[in-house]
Amino acid sequence: MVVTFPNMGNVAIAAKTLCQGLALPYVMPETNNSKTLAVGSYYAPEEICLPFKLILGNFILAARQGADTMWITGSCGPCRFGEYCELAMRTLKKLGYRTDFVVADLSSDVGVKEFIRRIGTVAAASPVHPVEKLRALRLAYQVVELCDRLDAKAYERAGYEVHKGECRRLLHEYKTKVRKTESPEETMEVLQDYGRRLDAVPADKSKNPLNVSIIGEIFTIIDPFSNLYIEEKLMGYGVSSKRMLSPSWWVKNMIGKPFRLGSRDVYKASDPYLKYSVGGHGKECVGEAALAKAQGMDGAIQVFPLGCMPEVVAKSILPVIQEDKGIPIMTLIVDEVTGEAGYITRIEAFLDLLKGRRNQNQKASHPRAALNMRQFPSKGV
Amino acid sequence: MKIGLPRGLMYAKYHTFAKTFLEELGAEVVVSPPTNKKILDRGVRCCVDEACLPMKIFHGHVDWLKDRCDALLTPRLIGVRDKEYICPMFCGLIELISNNIPDLPPLIDAPVTSLEYGKLIKWAKQAGGFIQKDDTKIALAFDRARKAQQMEQIGYNEAGYPLKIALVGHVYNIYDQFINMNVKKKLNELGIGVMTYQQVDRGDIDAQIQTLFKKPFWTFAGEYYGASVYISKKGLADGILYLSSFSCGIDSVMTELIQSEIGDFPFMVLKLDEHTGEAGFDTRIEAFSDMLKRRCEFGRHLS
Ligand code: SF4
Ligand code: SF4
Numbered sequence: 286m287v288v289t290f291p292n293m294g295n296v297a298i299a300a301k302t303l304c305q306g307l308a309l310p311y312v313m314p315e316t317n318n319s320k321t322l323a324v325g326s327y328y329a330p331e332e333i334c335l336p337f338k339l340i341l342g343n344f345i346l347a348a349r350q351g352a353d354t355m356w357i358t359g360s361c362g363p364c365r366f367g368e369y370c371e372l373a374m375r376t377l378k379k380l381g382y383r384t385d386f387v388v389a390d391l392s393s394d395v396g397v398k399e400f401i402r403r404i405g406t407v408a409a410a411s412p413v414h415p416v417e418k419l420r421a422l423r424l425a426y427q428v429v430e431l432c433d434r435l436d437a438k439a440y441e442r443a444g445y446e447v448h449k450g451e452c453r454r455l456l457h458e459y460k461t462k463v464r465k466t467e468s469p470e471e472t473m474e475v476l477q478d479y480g481r482r483l484d485a486v487p488a489d490k491s492k493n494p495l496n497v498s499i500i501g502e503i504f505t506i507i508d509p510f511s512n513l514y515i516e517e518k519l520m521g522y523g524v525s526s527k528r529m530l531s532p533s534w535w536v537k538n539m540i541g542k543p544f545r546l547g548s549r550d551v552y553k554a555s556d557p558y559l560k561y562s563v564g565g566h567g568k569e570c571v572g573e574a575a576l577a578k579a580q581g582m583d584g585a586i587q588v589f590p591l592g593c594m595p596e597v598v599a600k601s602i603l604p605v606i607q608e609d610k611g612i613p614i615m616t617l618i619v620d621e622v623t624g625e626a627g628y629i630t631r632i633e634a635f636l637d638l639l640k641g642r643r644n645q646n647q648k649a650s651h652p653r654a655a656l657n658m659r660q661f662p663s664k665g666v
Numbered sequence: 667m668k669i670g671l672p673r674g675l676m677y678a679k680y681h682t683f684a685k686t687f688l689e690e691l692g693a694e695v696v697v698s699p700p701t702n703k704k705i706l707d708r709g710v711r712c713c714v715d716e717a718c719l720p721m722k723i724f725h726g727h728v729d730w731l732k733d734r735c736d737a738l739l740t741p742r743l744i745g746v747r748d749k750e751y752i753c754p755m756f757c758g759l760i761e762l763i764s765n766n767i768p769d770l771p772p773l774i775d776a777p778v779t780s781l782e783y784g785k786l787i788k789w790a791k792q793a794g795g796f797i798q799k800d801d802t803k804i805a806l807a808f809d810r811a812r813k814a815q816q817m818e819q820i821g822y823n824e825a826g827y828p829l830k831i832a833l834v835g836h837v838y839n840i841y842d843q844f845i846n847m848n849v850k851k852k853l854n855e856l857g858i859g860v861m862t863y864q865q866v867d868r869g870d871i872d873a874q875i876q877t878l879f880k881k882p883f884w885t886f887a888g889e890y891y892g893a894s895v896y897i898s899k900k901g902l903a904d905g906i907l908y909l910s911s912f913s914c915g916i917d918s919v920m921t922e923l924i925q926s927e928i929g930d931f932p933f934m935v936l937k938l939d940e941h942t943g944e945a946g947f948d949t950r951i952e953a954f955s956d957m958l959k960r961r962c963e964f965g966r967h968l969s
Pocket of ligand 2: 594718719720721752753754755756836911913914915916917
């Protein structure tokens, strides 16, 4: 058994940690790039959404390197993601690879029993002691959580840094290193080290950067290649950005939902605009947009892949929220032919708009209105 | 009270039920005219650009009706079977129209999650309450509407042509002659009879779905798959024509799954959107029919 898994933000790092902990051989996918996309698009149905093309690209490239067990998350919402595994399986079979799919799917129509059986096949292949297996699982979760927190910290602090580009450099460094580590322990060390380093980045508290919330389709916003590195671009402009959706959020939300935990405030905020689930993360997108102003954001950017059905529904609601709450929201739609130049122009124009609004507000109100700014980011990973 | 009924989306399948129900409740029913260019243009103007053609057309129908009635019957069709769905766009249909079209009359938008009796009667009470306060009258209207719907035969299976093509796809594509540019007539003129996928029994469909690794959670999409596979295996038609909506997430998956299952059985996908030109459409249909004819002759030589 040689395991592989797709690049879904930091999930790949967690999956790698898990494989190391279970002493299972694995193929680590390269971070998504134009080759992944080219391979994926070639074999995928033409009109399928971008995430599938990339995931398929990851799988095919990994299969060429000998991977035979594909890990993938599934979901049986009304959206296509739930059909990904079926399609990917057939495509790989057609290409002549004998592969096994382990779908992490907690919904009732596949059944918890089936899920346990699938986990069982993985667990059985691992030579380590059961106690070690549990430890590996815990470590994997800690890793993904730490990664997500590091990312968030870097995106936020970029607005305050004294030496321009420092946060971005640290982010790159840790991402490169953490993909090469050879044991879960080593991974943890790297992450903790970079957590400290990010905390130590000299920050100018008097800066009052623009704050932007990144919302939209989860895969597209957690995979930098898919969103044309939007967060890094914002870092470059000295803008602080925030994104609620992340792999660790997904896990927490999935476990918490049945107990009405999870992101309740977001769901509550979305209710007046979108009462029912529309699959994917359309409801989250609407709720976050509705909350953005109260969270101290200057604006929100919605990103989703062409043809993404839940986000199209969300998009048609956003203008109403923009009006109601008085917060600018921009939508960026990406696909494999999105041109970088036009994309950057739109982001810059949006940031100009946000700046303009700020200046106007400051002129209009008492100078101490600046106190309204967000709390400076807190320390500690 | 005048209740508007848009002639779009699931109207194609459930219009008998909806009309009977409303009339039995004592409402006057206003149905929008069959889809035409004006309705399409209205829809394209008010709907979000990224939506599929059937959604845009539905917007057009709603826009046509909005000044001609006191309320609109637009149920939020989340699903027709328990724990299954139709499509994400259907779940958000109410948000789409209410945010895209200004000055709408009240919408009777109670959600439908299943067509099972117990669940649907609840819907009937919610929706019917808008017109009629008396619960027993609602229950009566509901029963009549259900009976009328059960009597209704959807689809056709034409005999008497040398060749036959099965139409597969969303009902609002198959039965809306404007959307599909009257494909049935075009095929008939080429000497081809048409059957629609509804002619396959639910039981036969379900048997085919069993072969999938995972049962599709989109009810109708599952039917397209099951029916297509069954038709190809039993040779109920000489070829399958899948009428798909451009940028429809469901179709992008289902056409692929069907194709990978039926092998070299003749299968063609025609994508429809507001830019589909009739000339190109005709050419493709003719090419497909030529191919079928050649195949058929070849088969005769062999036997
Ligand atoms: S949510 Fe969007 S991107 Fe994800 S599967 Fe659905 S359509 Fe594709
Ligand atoms: S199933 Fe396809 S065509 Fe029908 S509403 Fe959904 S996206 Fe549009």
